[in-house]
Amino acid sequence: MSTSFLFQDEEFLGWWPFLREFILALGSEIMEEIHCVEQFFIKIKSLYAFVSQVCFFVLVDLLLEENENFDNEKGDKSVVMALTSVLFYSVFGYFVSRIKDVFHRQRFQLFRSFLTIEHLVTWIFKVILEWVKAIVIVLCLREQGLNYQPSLLYSILTFLYYLCSEKIFVETLPDLFEMLSIEKFENLEHLYVPMAMNFFTVLAGTVVSTYFLLVQYSNFVLLSVYFLVYIRLKDIYYNYWKLLIVEREIFRSFRIATKEEIDSWNDICAVCLTAMSRARITPCNHLFHSHCLKRCLKSSLLCPLCKTHFLDGNSEIKL
Numbered sequence: 001m002s003t004s005f006l007f008q009d010e011e012f013l014g015w016w017p018f019l020r021e022f023i024l025a026l027g028s029e030i031m032e033e034i035h036c037v038e039q040f041f042i043k044i045k046s047l048y049a050f051v052s053q054v055c056f057f058v059l060v061d062l063l064l065e066e067n068e069n070f071d072n073e074k075g076d077k078s079v080v081m082a083l084t085s086v087l088f089y090s091v092f093g094y095f096v097s098r099i100k101d102v103f104h105r106q107r108f109q110l111f112r113s114f115l116t117i118e119h120l121v122t123w124i125f126k127v128i129l130e131w132v133k134a135i136v137i138v139l140c141l142r143e144q145g146l147n148y149q150p151s152l153l154y155s156i157l158t159f160l161y162y163l164c165s166e167k168i169f170v171e172t173l174p175d176l177f178e179m180l181s182i183e184k185f186e187n188l189e190h191l192y193v194p195m196a197m198n199f200f201t202v203l204a205g206t207v208v209s210t211y212f213l214l215v216q217y218s219n220f221v222l223l224s225v226y227f228l229v230y231i232r233l234k235d236i237y238y239n240y241w242k243l244l245i246v247e248r249e250i251f252r253s254f255r256i257a258t259k260e261e262i263d264s265w266n267d268i269c270a271v272c273l274t275a276m277s278r279a280r281i282t283p284c285n286h287l288f289h290s291h292c293l294k295r296c297l298k299s300s301l302l303c304p305l306c307k308t309h310f311l312d313g314n315s316e317i318k319l
C-alpha cells in the first residue's frame with residue numbers, strides 16, 4: 001500500500017473541508033475554554049500573585065547563586081527561601097492593608113466612632129502576631145538546618161517584585177497617584193498605574209527566565225515563562241489595556257454641554273451634588289461634571305442617574 005494513499009483517496013478529499021472546519025472549530029473552542037480558566041486564575045488575585053512571586057524568587061535565587069548545576073537539592077533550598085521571603089513580605093503587606101483600612105474608615109465621618117484605642121491596640125497586636133509567626137517559621141527552618149540568609153541584592157529584587165505584584169499595593173498605589181492629580185493620567189490612574197506595575201513584573205520575569213532558557217533550560221523555567229510572562233501579558237492586555245481604550249472612547253463620546261444646555265438643565269450634578277458651570281452630556285441626555293463622570297466610569301459603565309449602559313447603542317466601541 002502506498003504511504004500517500006490518504007491523499008489519493010477521493011472520498012477522503014471530499015471529506016477534508018468538513019474535517020478541517022471541525023478541527024478548527026474544536027481548536028477555537030478549546031482555546032476559548034483555556035482563556036476562561038486563565039482569566040479565572042488571574043481573578044483570584046492572591047493566588048495569581050503568589051504563584052508568580054514564588055517562580056520569580058526561585059529563579060532569582062538560582063541566578064544569584066550562579067550554580068552551574070540545576071540539581072534538585074539546590075532547587076529545594078531556593079523554594080524554601082522563596083516561600084520564607086513571601087511570608088516575611090506578606091507581613092509587611094498585611095501592615096499596609098491595615099493602615100489603608102484605618103484611612104478608609106476615617107474618610108467616612110459615620111464610622112469615625114468605631115476607631116477607638118481598643119481597635120488600635122488590637123491592630124498592633126495582630127501585626128506583632130504576624131511577625132512572630134514568620135520568625136517562628138524561620139527558627140523552625142534553622143532547626144532543620146535551613147538558614148534563611150538572603151543576600152542584599154536578592155532582598156531588593158524580590159521585594160520590588162513583591163511590591164509590584166501584590167494585590168494590596170496594586171490597589172493602593174493608584175490611589176496615591178490620584179492624590180497627586182497628574183493631568184497626563186486623565187483620571188485613569190486606576191488603569192495606568194497597575195499596568196505599569198504589571199509591566200515591570202513582566203520585564204523582570206522576561207530577563208530572568210530568558211537567562212535560564214539560554215543557559216540552563218529546565219521544565220521549571222518553562223513553567224515560569226508561562227506564569228511570569230505569558231499570563232501577566234494577558235492580564236495587561238485583557239484587564240487593563242482593553243478597558244483603558246474603552247473608557248477613553250466612551251468619555252470622548254460624551255459631548256461638551258453648551259451654556260444654554262446647562263441653563264436649561266437647571267439642576268446640580270447628580271454625582272457630587274454641586275452646581276455646574278461646565279458639563280458633559282451622556283447619550284441618555286444627562287449632564288455631569290467631566291471629572292465626576294470619569295470617576296463613575298472607574299466603577300461601572302452605567303449612567304449614574306438612569307443606569308443606561310454606555311456601551312448600548314455605541315456599536316463602535318467593543319470590550
Ligand SMILES: [Zn+2]
Nearest residue numbers: 269272289292
Ligand atoms: Zn459633579
Ligand SMILES: [Zn+2]
Nearest residue numbers: 284286303306
Ligand atoms: Zn442617564
